[in-house]
Amino acid sequence: MPELPEVETIRMGLVDHLLGRRIESFTVHSARAGRRCQDPTMLAEAFAGRTIEEVARRGKFLWLATEGSPLALVLHLGMSGQLLFHASVPGGLPRHTAATLVLDDGALLFVDQRTFGYVDAVPWVRTDDGNPGGLGTMRPLVPATVAHVGRDPLDPCLDLGAAAVRMHRTSSAIKRVLLDQRYVSGIGNIYADETLWHAHVNPGVPARALAARELGRIVTTAAEVMASAVTAGGTSFDALYVDTMGQSGYFSRELRVYGRTGLPCGRCGTLIERHVIGGRSAHLCPRCQTPNEDERTDGSRRGHHP
């Protein structure tokens, strides 16, 4: 469920609550939450007694760096993961609590209804470019299991031109390519649809049919949409996405196509349609996002004005 703006909102909350704190204990309650780890019993021992030095992120992948540990504590929230801060360990753990991080001052609960999220202890590898591994870290290191993930649109070290050229070499629909975390990370189903509406691009168009320059502009549009969503605290449809203090975000008010099937497009009034691309819903305005540019009737030109 959470995409980059939601994960970044959560990361900033973690910076407030976790930085400089000492980990008293780390307990993984559900075997499924620790399934990616070679030795899940190690999870409990790897971080106990260590001080949290960094809370970092690349796309939707979060990690903690702790003093003296050769391992990163990697967290992925999957479709429904929440990280909830409590002043102390609650007496009865909430339903679907998958892991508990007890600190010298407070506790962090990982709650995950649909169980696609996970925690893992992962060795570091150096970044290809020698730049910091992601947002929130100064080290040229990234957890090994995150190395295949591309930099995200809010990362100043993203090589936009190189990403665009790589995207141009694929025949998949542009929406699928935006959801593929290897090119540019952090974009999920909501922000893919919103980005393509803002950019006047049909989600079904093959990426190779778009010039690298235009693909670059689409990624820049994604950065603008997601930066705006971070300002709003992310998108909440219900209680499933909340920040570390249990608060909802307000970007759902700004959504132009996602979840708006049958409602008028805010630009031209044409009714929003829902298609299926790559097995996921794709919401679009059939007039503003005509597949063939020559058929466009609203006189608009492609560009970004989120």
Place this chain on the structure above:
DNA sequence: CCCGGATCCTGCTGGC
């Protein structure tokens, strides 16, 4: 390697 589809879960909604 590239690509598309299946798969892992729980819970809610809407139609019959």
Place this chain on the structure above:
DNA sequence: TGCCAGCAGGATCCGG
């Protein structure tokens, strides 16, 4: 009212 199909903010794995 009950039941069941369909759908949901994601990533990975497997066959062709």
